[in-house]
Amino acid sequence: MKKKVYVLDSSAFIGGFCSEKKPNFTIPEVISEVKDVKSNLFLQSAVKKGILFIKEPDNPSMLKLDGIIKKSGDLIRLSIVDKKVLALALTLKKDKFEPNVVTDDYSMQNVLKILEIPYRSVLTEGIKDIYNWIKICKGCKKKYKSDYKYDECEICGSPIIKKRIKIN
Ligand SMILES: [Zn+2]
Structure with a gap:
């Protein structure tokens, strides 16, 4: 092959x-x-x-x-x-x-x-195969699922931001 x-x-x-x-x-x-x-x-x-x-x-x-x-x-x-x-x-x-x-x-x-x-092509189909969005705490970097509904970290209270990550 x-x-x-x-x-x-x-x-x-x-x-x-x-x-x-x-x-x-x-x-x-x-x-x-x-x-x-x-x-x-x-x-x-x-x-x-x-x-x-x-x-x-x-x-x-x-x-x-x-x-x-x-x-x-x-x-x-x-x-x-x-x-x-x-x-x-x-x-x-x-x-x-x-x-x-x-x-x-x-x-x-x-x-x-x-x-x-x-x-x-990259923009139409490439990205979603290898990237995904997560939410991450700006302070302690704790990761949350992308559907996490609060704006503040449950550990340290810092704001949570969206981030693109590799999933494989
Ligand atoms: Zn935190």
Whole structure:
């Protein structure tokens, strides 16, 4: 059986997507595109945890992709970073992985359809698979279920705030 992996573009990181169950791959340029501090920390911790791998697409995959997008007319709307992310998916497919690209970019999704590589968007469906909301006390950090109906912590009386957490 082929091993399922995720290929992430910058919209995936900004949307907070990074699977804990399957390996995630991206290209070096995406790392430098993610400028906002929170997303960048998220990304660095994923590399440290060994769930995110940074890899360059190979040349034959870049050439193959160029040929395909020339035909499809999506050339202009794709940046070099977009193209490299797509080529990385092709490289991984050749390496006997089953890549699943995570992107909110419609041009990229169109090319992925032609390449017959599965994809998912972050904002529409990705987040609810790996994140959930909880309530947490600002003071003592006690966690409450998201349907907890009081605004103050039962232990220390501090306000309770909503927080997004990973559930797997
Ligand atoms: Zn408390």
